[in-house]
Amino acid sequence: MIAIVDYGSGNIKAIANIYKSLNVPTCVAKTPEDLADADKIILPGVGSFDQAMAHLNASGLREPLTRRVREERVPLLGICVGMQLLARHSEEGDCAGLAWIDAEVKRFDERRFSHQTHLPHMGWNDLDVTRSHPLLSGLDAASGFYFLHSYYFACDRRADVLAQTEYGTGFDCAVNVDNVSGVQFHPEKSHHNGVQLLKNFADM
Amino acid sequence: MRDLGLVKTVRFGASKYVGDPVNAVRIFNEKEVDELIFLDIDATAKGAEPNYLLIEHLANESRMPLCYGGGVRNVDQVRRIVQLGVEKVAISSAAVADPDLVSRMARAVGSQSVVAVLDVRRTTPGHYEVYTRNGTLASGQSPVDLARALEASGVGEIVVNSIDNDGMMQGYDFDVVDQVRAVTTVPLTVLGGAGSLQHIKQLIDRYGIVGAAAGSLFVFKGVYKAVLINYPKPAEKRSLVQTSLFTSAQQPA
Numbered sequence: 001m002i003a004i005v006d007y008g009s010g011n012i013k014a015i016a017n018i019y020k021s022l023n024v025p026t027c028v029a030k031t032p033e034d035l036a037d038a039d040k041i042i043l044p045g046v047g048s049f050d051q052a053m054a055h056l057n058a059s060g061l062r063e064p065l066t067r068r069v070r071e072e073r074v075p076l077l078g079i080c081v082g083m084q085l086l087a088r089h090s091e092e093g094d095c096a097g098l099a100w101i102d103a104e105v106k107r108f109d110e111r112r113f114s115h116q117t118h119l120p121h122m123g124w125n126d127l128d129v130t131r132s133h134p135l136l137s138g139l140d141a142a143s144g145f146y147f148l149h150s151y152y153f154a155c156d157r158r159a160d161v162l163a164q165t166e167y168g169t170g171f172d173c174a175v176n177v178d179n180v181s182g183v184q185f186h187p188e189k190s191h192h193n194g195v196q197l198l199k200n201f202a203d204m
Numbered sequence: 205m206r207d208l209g210l211v212k213t214v215r216f217g218a219s220k221y222v223g224d225p226v227n228a229v230r231i232f233n234e235k236e237v238d239e240l241i242f243l244d245i246d247a248t249a250k251g252a253e254p255n256y257l258l259i260e261h262l263a264n265e266s267r268m269p270l271c272y273g274g275g276v277r278n279v280d281q282v283r284r285i286v287q288l289g290v291e292k293v294a295i296s297s298a299a300v301a302d303p304d305l306v307s308r309m310a311r312a313v314g315s316q317s318v319v320a321v322l323d324v325r326r327t328t329p330g331h332y333e334v335y336t337r338n339g340t341l342a343s344g345q346s347p348v349d350l351a352r353a354l355e356a357s358g359v360g361e362i363v364v365n366s367i368d369n370d371g372m373m374q375g376y377d378f379d380v381v382d383q384v385r386a387v388t389t390v391p392l393t394v395l396g397g398a399g400s401l402q403h404i405k406q407l408i409d410r411y412g413i414v415g416a417a418a419g420s421l422f423v424f425k426g427v428y429k430a431v432l433i434n435y436p437k438p439a440e441k442r443s444l445v446q447t448s449l450f451t452s453a454q455q456p457a
Contacts, residue, residue: 011289013264116413118391122291122316124238143236143438146269148291148316189291191236191267 002202003029003038007059009052010044010082014188018195024202032064040201041065041074045081049105049151050093052081070100073179077135077201083175083182084153092151100180102156103172113168120150125185127163127173135181135200136162136174143193145185147173153184205244205274208258212419213245214371216323216339222423222431225258226265233267235435240266241294241363241395241417243321244274248297249337254281256288263289271319282309286317294319294363297336299354300343306357315360319393322347324380325367332380339367348383355388362388363417366396373399373420376407385411393417401436405444412450 002019004012006028019026029035043065045052056062068074078086087097090105097105108119126144129136152171155161163174165184173184181201187194205211210228211219222228225242232240242262247254254275263270272285273294282293293313298305299320309318323339324332324347334343334350343350351362364384366377376397385392393415394407404416425432436444 011263013260014266014289017264018267115389118316120314120316142442148269189267189269191233194267 001038002026002040002042003035004042004044005035005061005065005082006030007052007061008055010046010079011186011188012044015042015044015079015198018188018198019202022195022199022202024199029061030059032061035061035064035068038068038074040204041069041076042201043076043078043082043085045079045083045085046148047081048092049081049084049090049097050095052085053093053095053097056085066098069180075179075201075204076100076181078180078182079188080149080184080186083184084149084151086175086180086182087153090151101160101175101177101182103160103175104154104156105151106154107151108168108171110168117168120148121152121167122148124190125165125167127165128170129163129174131159131162131176133162133176133181134204135176135183135197137200138196139193140196143191145173145183145187145190145193147185149184153182205242206246208255210423211245212371212423216367216370220429220431223433226261228433229262229265231433232435233265235433236438237268237422237435238441239269239271239415241271241273241393243294244272245338247275248277249340250275254285256284259285259290260288273319273321278305279308279312282318283312286313292317292319292361294321296321296323297341299359300334300336300345300350303350303353303357306354306359310358310360315358318359319361319363320350320354320359321363321365322350322384323365323367324377326377326380330379332383335367347380348387351384351388351390355390359390361391361393361415363393363395363415369397371420372397373424375399375403378407378410381411391415395419401440401444405448408445409449412448 069076084105086101087103087105088099091107124144161172164170165173187197210222213219269291271292277298395417398418398421
C-alpha cells in the first residue's frame with residue numbers, strides 16, 4: 001500500500017489516479033494511522049517551501065512520517081516541493097527543512113539566463129541520468145518530464161544525485177539516499193515517463 | 205466547452221459537438237499532448253461560476269499540464285482553480301476590463317499561472333480589435349495596447365486567438381502576432397487557423413520560442429470534418445521544432 005501524504009499541498013488525486021490505472025493500491029494519508037500500514041510513502045507538494053513546511057508541521061504527520069521513514073526505513077518519494085522539503089533549508093524561505101538529504105534549495109540565478117529564459121522553470125525538459133537506479137529505469141530520454149519551479153535542489157555530494165537537468169544552469173532533478181528519493185519534476189503531469197517512474201517506485 | 209459538451213466553433217459562430225470533456229482528456233493523455241487549454245466559452249456571458257467539480261475531475265484525469273479559462277473574474281476563483289491541480293488560469297473579459305486584476309492574480313498564484321487570452325478580429329487591413337464574451341463584445345482596444353498593459357501587470361503568458369481564422373484551418377494570422385511580438389517579450393501562444401502541421405512549422409520557423417495551439421486540427425479529420433481526436437506522434441512533433449529555421453536575427457525588433 002502506497003500512502004500519499006495529504007498535508008494540504010500537492011496533486012494527490014492525480015497521483016492516486018495513475019496508481020489506480022496500474023492496479024497499485026494507494027491511500028491518502030491524513031492521519032498518523034493512515035501512515036501505519038504503508039509500505040511506501042509519497043510526499044507531494046506545490047507552492048512555497050515555507051507554506052508546505054508549515055502545513056506539514058501543523059498536520060500532525062511530521063512525527064509519524066519521520067518515524068516510518070527515518071527509523072523504519074520505509075521508501076519515500078518526494079515530488080516537487082515535497083522533494084525540496086527533504087533538504088536542510090531553502091533560499092525561498094525561513095523554515096528549516098526535514099534535512100533527510102544533505103542538500104540546500106537555491107534560487108536560479110537569472111543573471112546566468114539567456115534573454116528568453118524566464119522564471120519559473122515551467123515546461124518540458126530532459127534528464128541527464130548520472131547514476132543508474134531502479135527509480136529511473138525504462139524512461140524515454142527523448143520525452144522528458146514537466147517542471148514547474150523557481151528554486152532548485154543542490155546536493156552536497158554528487159553521489160546522491162541520480163539525474164540533472166539544464167535550465168540556465170545544470171541542477172539536481174532526481175536524488176536518492178538509501179530509502180529516501182526525490183524528484184523535482186511532476187511525474188503526474190509527464191505522461192508515460194511519469195507513469196513509468198511512479199510504477200518504478202511502486203516496484204522498488 | 206458549451207453546455208458540458210466539447211465543441212469546436214468556426215469564426216466563433218456555429219459550433220459542432222466534439223465529445224465529452226473527460227473522455228477527450230483521456231484520449232489526449234494517450235496522445236501525449238504537451239499541454240491542454242480548456243475554455244468554458246459561455247461562462248462569462250452566463251455570469252456563471254467556473255464548474256469546479258468538472259475542473260477537479262479534469263485535473264485528476266489529466267496527465268499533462270492544464271490551463272482552465274471561462275468565467276474567471278476574481279483572485280479567489282484563481283486560487284481555488286490552482287488548488288485543484290490546474291497549472292494555469294486563463295482570463296479574457298476580466299483582463300480587458302481590469303488589467304490590475306492581472307497583478308492581483310499574479311501576486312496570489314505567481315505570474316506563470318496567469319494567462320490572458322486575447323480574442324482578436326481584423327477591423328481594417330493591418331488593424332485588429334480585441335473582443336470579449338465569446339466574440340460578441342468589442343473592447344475598443346487593440347491587441348497591441350492590451351499586450352503592453354498586460355505585460356506591465358505581470359501576466360505570465362498571452363494567447364493571441366484569431367476569431368477570423370478560428371475553425372477555418374487555412375493557417376494562423378501572422379500579421380497580428382507580428383504586431384504583438386514587437387511590443388512584448390511575454391511568452392506567446394498562437395491560436396486560430398491551424399489546419400496542418402505545416403502551419404505549426406511555419407509558426408515555429410517565424411517566432412522561435414512560441415506556443416502553438418490548435419483546436420480543429422486536433423479534433424477533425426478529412427474534408428467533411430469528421431470528429432477524430434488526433435495529434436502528431438512524439439517524433440513528428442520533435443521534428444517540427446528541431447528543424448526550425450528560426451534564428452534570432454529574424455526576431456522583430
